[in-house]
Amino acid sequence: MATDRRKMIVEAATKSFSLFGYKATTMDQVAKLANVGKGTIYTFFKNKEELFEEIISSLVKEMIAEADAAIQPDLPFTENVHHALYRLLAFRSQHQLMIKLVQEEAEMGTLAVSEMLQHVEDKIIAYLKQKIEAAIAKGAIPEANAEITSFLLLKMYIALVSDWERNHEPLSSEQIAEVMKVFLLKGLSL
Amino acid sequence: MATDRRKMIVEAATKSFSLFGYKATTMDQVAKLANVGKGTIYTFFKNKEELFEEIISSLVKEMIAEADAAIQPDLPFTENVHHALYRLLAFRSQHQLMIKLVQEEAEMGTLAVSEMLQHVEDKIIAYLKQKIEAAIAKGAIPEANAEITSFLLLKMYIALVSDWERNHEPLSSEQIAEVMKVFLLKGLSL
DNA sequence: AAAGTGACCAAAAAACCAAAATGGTCAAAA
DNA sequence: TTTTGACCATTTTGGTTTTTTGGTCACTTT
Structure with missing residues (x-):
């Protein structure tokens, strides 16, 4: 479900930003943490x-x-x-x-x-x-x-x-x- | 005269620090600006x-x-x-x-x-x-x-x-x- | 003898560059 | 239609060479 994936992404990103900071957080990492393909992130957000x-x-x-x-x-x-x-x-x-x-x-x-x-x-x-x-x-x-x-x-x-x-x-x-x-x-x- | 040289050095260094900052000021430059050999600076000051x-x-x-x-x-x-x-x-x-x-x-x-x-x-x-x-x-x-x-x-x-x-x-x-x-x-x- | 100097040296910084990583895309898969 | 990850251009990294710099000291000047 679309809403679910979006939430997963936001949560994963929040966790990673909090833990490693902005620069040290990679989009690959966020995707992995969110159990989502990297491309999916870019359907919800224009960029990092x-x-x-x-x-x-x-x-x-x-x-x-x-x-x-x-x-x-x-x-x-x-x-x-x-x-x-x-x-x-x-x-x-x-x-x-x-x-x-x-x-x-x-x-x-x-x-x-x-x-x-x-x-x-x-x-x-x-x-x-x-x-x-x-x-x-x-x-x-x-x-x-x-x-x-x-x-x-x-x-x-x-x-x-x-x-x-x-x-x-x-x-x-x-x-x-x-x-x-x-x-x-x-x-x-x- | 010793006092004179000391003053020259301090003035030259002040000018250079003000103009270029601390790091960008070299001891060679200070010496040149003060019309003094570099070694002379070190008779008055232990270091930069x-x-x-x-x-x-x-x-x-x-x-x-x-x-x-x-x-x-x-x-x-x-x-x-x-x-x-x-x-x-x-x-x-x-x-x-x-x-x-x-x-x-x-x-x-x-x-x-x-x-x-x-x-x-x-x-x-x-x-x-x-x-x-x-x-x-x-x-x-x-x-x-x-x-x-x-x-x-x-x-x-x-x-x-x-x-x-x-x-x-x-x-x-x-x-x-x-x-x-x-x-x-x-x-x-x- | 005392004061001053600049060539010299070790250490630090900058420049360089190849290798790795990263943000973002898109043709293919689901 | 939605999702995906291999792929690419660009940026970042890490290691190496080159240059610069702070500081010294044997020698010159006074």
């Missing part, structure tokens, strides 16, 4: 990159669903920003595929991978931006450029969760929460 | 890396002097943090050597360059940390982990000044100042 795109695309959808699930409308905005981003990144570090891709970008600089990670970042920022704009419209937070604010929020989180680990012991969730709270809630002034 | 270190070291000293010059003790702490970081980064983007090294790290990953940039980052963070600790001791800002706060401040600035430009028009100084003010002064709450 499009297969990759499909997988990342649904991953992004999962991430956004995660974030939405974290939001509780009755809590203050800053709490929700925090919960949502927190869960996004927990998801990120949990997900083999993301880990592998970030690693591959860092040490091999595979072009297709860089583009895809950029795309994921864009999606996250677009999502944040939309939430921030809504909050500004409701008067829940001060006026500010939503795009820049979203960008900065994401970068702050990545800095604390990922960049920090390059030279230090990882921060606990509590430490990250504490630092973010200072900047989100009070700022550095008294 | 030590010559590089000396240059970066005095560059860091210049940067710290810049920051100190920006601080006005009568202004509130957040203003001064802002002024100092602002000036540090203006200095950074102005300086050919930094630009070239960041570029070289990104596209060639030269080990010596990565180490040196890390070293520069460490120095900046140490400087910030010391200022923040003093401010906390004086009760000028809320209690917080000074190390993490310094790290995050630097990353925020780099995000706005440098990372943002990867995909957007550069932000004006005013825009950067505005966004930083929100996070330093008020946070995102009302």
Whole structure:
């Protein structure tokens, strides 16, 4: 059945990308893993990159669903920003595929991978931006450029969760929460 | 005269590092540029890396002097943090050597360059940390982990000044100042 | 004697190239 | 009609030769 084969292919490719990365995953391998002739893959996907795109695309959808699930409308905005981003990144570090891709970008600089990670970042920022704009419209937070604010929020989180680990012991969730709270809630002034 | 030759070498090396980067700068070239025999370089510096270190070291000293010059003790702490970081980064983007090294790290990953940039980052963070600790001791800002706060401040600035430009028009100084003010002064709450 | 030099050397990097692997196609099979 | 894998053009890999480079040191200059 057509649907079945498609699913097999996507699953096999996901597994292989997660395990070996994008470049080290060959179409022959995916075909073998999916118990499918190589040609079959090309009846569903124009090429390797499009297969990759499909997988990342649904991953992004999962991430956004995660974030939405974290939001509780009755809590203050800053709490929700925090919960949502927190869960996004927990998801990120949990997900083999993301880990592998970030690693591959860092040490091999595979072009297709860089583009895809950029795309994921864009999606996250677009999502944040939309939430921030809504909050500004409701008067829940001060006026500010939503795009820049979203960008900065994401970068702050990545800095604390990922960049920090390059030279230090990882921060606990509590430490990250504490630092973010200072900047989100009070700022550095008294 | 010995001092003269030393200065010639440092100047020639600085010029070449700025123009071609670390790896693409050869000791022969430095010697020629400095109008000096290659052996002479090795009477002042143990090797290429030590010559590089000396240059970066005095560059860091210049940067710290810049920051100190920006601080006005009568202004509130957040203003001064802002002024100092602002000036540090203006200095950074102005300086050919930094630009070239960041570029070289990104596209060639030269080990010596990565180490040196890390070293520069460490120095900046140490400087910030010391200022923040003093401010906390004086009760000028809320209690917080000074190390993490310094790290995050630097990353925020780099995000706005440098990372943002990867995909957007550069932000004006005013825009950067505005966004930083929100996070330093008020946070995102009302 | 002290300071400076550039020919020289071992080691690292670049250039080269043949062999292997890979993405994608398509005539044949199911 | 759908699926397939042998096949092909192109890219990547691995190993070898050639060139370049950091660093030394016997010799020259001052």
